[in-house]
Amino acid sequence: VFNPALDVWIWITCLALLGVLGARAWVVETGQGRLGRTPAKVQVLTAASAGVLVLLVVLVAVQGGALLVNSILTGTDPLVAGSAGAPVDPAAVDPAAVPVDPNAPAAPAGG
């Protein structure tokens, strides 16, 4: 089950990841690095980046990523796969959201 109300945490985690990556870039580029040695600040920020990234992956997986990957790997309809295993929250799917044109991404010929 994924709950769209929890999506906000994914966006917050994304912002946190961008912030940590930005801080790491700042420290790396402005620091006077010495060959063969990674400064402690960089090591801490690298670990923090990895931690936030893992958290983000887990959140995305819970909020639909696992279902999507499973559907792609098994070639099943996500709605069916979701209802067979962990049922999809009906509120998560907008019934009017089905594109009417299955070839919609294919815009008319570009000339």
Add this chain to the structure above:
Amino acid sequence: VTSTDTRSPGDGRRPETGVDQATTALRAPGVDQATTALPAQRPRPQPGPPPPPVEEAPLGIFRWLSPLLALAAVALLPVAAATTDLSALDGWGLAKVLGPAAWAALLCAVGACVAELWSPRPRIPMLATATGVLILSSVGMPSVVEPAARFTTAWLLAGFTDAIAGDGIPATGVDARFYWPAFFAQWAWFRDAGGATQLDAVLRWFPPVVVAVWAIGIYALARSMLGGSRAPWVAAWLFVGLNWIEQDYFSPQATGIVLLLTVLTFALGPLATRRTDAAGVPGWPAPHADAPRLPLLRRWLVAAMTPPNRPTLPPRQLLLIYFCAALCLLAVAPAHQLTPFAIIGQLVLLAVVGRFRGRGLVLVAGVAVVVFFIVAGRNFWLSQLSLITGSGEDKGALEAGVGGRLMGDTGQVVVKYLRIVVPGLTWVLAIAGAWVYWRRRRDLVPIGLAVVPMGFAAVQSYGGELFLRIVLYGLPILAILGADALRALVRERRSMEIVLAAGMAIMFATLVLIRGGNDAYQIVYPKDVALARQVIADTPQGLEIVPLSHVGPYGVEGIDTHSGGSVIKGCSQLANDPIRCIDAEYPDVIITFQAVENEGVVLDQKPPGWSLELVQQLVASGRYVVTYQDGFNAVLKKTVPDPVAAPVNPTPGG
């Protein structure tokens, strides 16, 4: 354990070790003998007085030739617009109806570029101006001679923008493109902020403007990759001249390519670096034929463990570039379906071979795409996953996208074959350029960057447009490699300059022919737009307004208020099999334009007047009435009640 510490304890004694005693021999004070530890330095000759400044060769005729030709081109454009007979458009498209003034303008624009390139000292502002005039006279020719933006999809996307402008919420259940709404939201915001109610003028001039922006990106990329003062301009002209793909209309991919080129320019420009081994271990492939080859595992290990060199930029400039590049990557994720994958693929390739600093950008791009798709595009993949993974019906999409379009009258078929030939020649030229680049720099990465978009073939379900996108995303690098090949050719044989100048004129004339090949049915007149808007305004919300064929500005408004029809097998548009499809769909309103008539004649080879004949049939059936007609523009409204569907008298009380 052997100590290698040879530092002095500070009391004048040396460490008591048996190895590597540091020298204690000091030079006697006052004796100024030259050291013999190094090879003797030959005394250099003292620099004499600076040579007198060399008189620069006068520009002569080149001072005025390029500006005059550029001015002539611009001056001829209004004449071209006045002398072009758009009513004579047929399967050959725009090229056939353009007057001599239009071709003369194009020739002058090419001449302006070539003249400045031949100048002893090419002036960057003049080259930029000449390039702008060239774009206006070639890519922008339809914008100049046609009264409104052509191309149905541009009007449809303007309709998407209109739909999002009202409440800022993308319509659901309308079109898959709405799941990547950034471009529409951006223009809706511009529109509202500017107090405008429509974007007709933007649509008309969007292609030449966005191609000019692309050309700037190509120039910047080529300056990094090729160097020199002339070759980058040739690369930009090649890109413009070979880009018949026509994805420069008002569309998300047009903006996406701007963002893609920005990131690529950063990666191959200020962030460019090389992974070199301090120990002098050669990488792969071996830089020279006589270089010793090390074991593969060793080479991989060295490559993986060796950090790329640091670009020679101040840290704050590097950080600013990271920020801008990250911003572009974040912006492109919600704007277009394919463009993020093109730039991610190219960045991954550059990161693997250690060619740019800031590999975290790949992570930023990947996270942006994945998170946006899984979270914001959830309704899309829950209902339309087959669009990504493909289905049995999609297997032949690429073949259908190419082979299925080789139809129409002679002009149409010739133009479409040219559309296949031009990318083929582009690739041949680029492979020659890759060979030249390899010989000069021992580098295969550029051709790899052009190959990366071919990975899109994995998503065949995208449809026939995929082939166009593969060519388009590879074209920047292909054009740059092509310019390298041409430069090598000219350096080999100077006489080829004249041939190449003539070739440039032919290339741009061919571009006008190819790009305008569909104009018989892609042309849009202001009266068509006014008609579509009027019909949408007069039709109650919720009713179906269906175009007879998917050409013309039928979708300029009402995307989220009126249905555009349903999916009926074999009836992707009513004109496929008009009577059957109209019976099956039975729309409330049918709208048709001059473009629909032209499409049937030049593409489907229907007899002239077929659309009016169909209108008469529908009226004769009693199911529709004509509410508007002007030439081939017509609007039919369903009669109520339907005389065919409801022939039985209603039961009283039922």
